[in-house]
Amino acid sequence: MAGSSSSDYFTDGGCPVLAPGTYGSCCPDAGDRKRRGLYNRECDDRPRNRSLPGHRLLLHQLSRLEAPSLEEFDALAAEAFARLPRSFHDLTGNIIIRVQDFPEDDVLADMKAESEFDLLGLFQGTGLAQGEELAYTGQLPNMVFLYRRPILDYWAEHKETLGAIITHVLIHEIGHHFGLSDADMERVEKQAS
16 A cells, blocks of 8 residues: 555555554554544545446445335335236236245245245245136135245345346246246246336
8 A cells, every 4th residue: 555654554645544463453442542444434535426337326325225124025026016917917816915034934844945045935826727616615815925035135146136036036936826838937027027
């Protein structure tokens, strides 16, 4: 680093920066010296309002992001479902979308999941073929469960938008139960985007 140094501080353009060593950043109080971390933000003239390459968010916006809550995730799911084509809505009928942090233990056991992060979503109900036979038997409505934490974990590891992942999970959970092929579901995804 350019600049002069003393026993415990570097200076960079007149701004002190704590040096590693005896009074390094792991020591909260070095005598009467104020801990400044690796650099002094007050004197740092690097621009803070720049965006990361390939991202739309500015660094200061990115540092303030929080994972969406269950309520916010539910709103994202409702928006994704609303964007699906009418023909898909006709297929699903009065489906209920529920957001939970994780699948229930009995669901994990039934699906033989190794981890609570293995399932991103689950369809629970009857397919189109069985719907008419069971219409008057007091059945529960068809439901799609979206599991927030596994979806967020998947999102963190892949270069896809959160909205695209939620849409994909919705379409696939519903589509497989109503007999749609992978090509059909891919077509629905393209129409929704």
